[in-house]
Amino acid sequence: MNTNKNDKFSATSQLENDTCTVYLRGELDLSVAPDFRQVMEPLVGDEALHLIINMKDLKYIDSTGIGILLSILKARHGMKAEFLVKEVPDQIQKLFDMTGIAKFFAAQENSQ
Incomplete structure (x- = not known):
């Protein structure tokens, strides 16, 4: 498990078999974008991984966070x-x- 936390945002990755789930908590905005990128960078390039972002505990996202997604x-x-x-x-x-980005995530929005 890899965790990157500060007072208002955390991104915690959990690897199970070939699936990596990244749990976002708090507020994802410009000030924490480097932290989020640092967690995601090694995961995004691993095409063998099934990559999941769980937003259950995310309270806020700005245009920078949306751009990263x-x-x-x-x-x-x-x-x-x-x-x-x-x-x-x-x-x-x-x-x-x-x-207008909901269509890109539409198939996954209510998956559990």
Whole structure:
């Protein structure tokens, strides 16, 4: 398990077999983007991994956080590697809907 925490954000990765789940907690914004990138960078390039981001405990995401998610989606799609987003809180789902990115995560939004 790998954890990157500060007072308002944490990203904790858990590896089980060939699946890596990254649990986001708190507020993902410009100030913590480097922390999030640091956790995700080694995982995104591993095409053998099934990569899942669990947002159940995420309270807020800004455009920087959304941009990182989209770059991960693009990279994983280019490698034909699995990338799922699970347990998106209602307030973040509304933001995804308003910005038009919900369609990219639509198949995964209510997966458990």
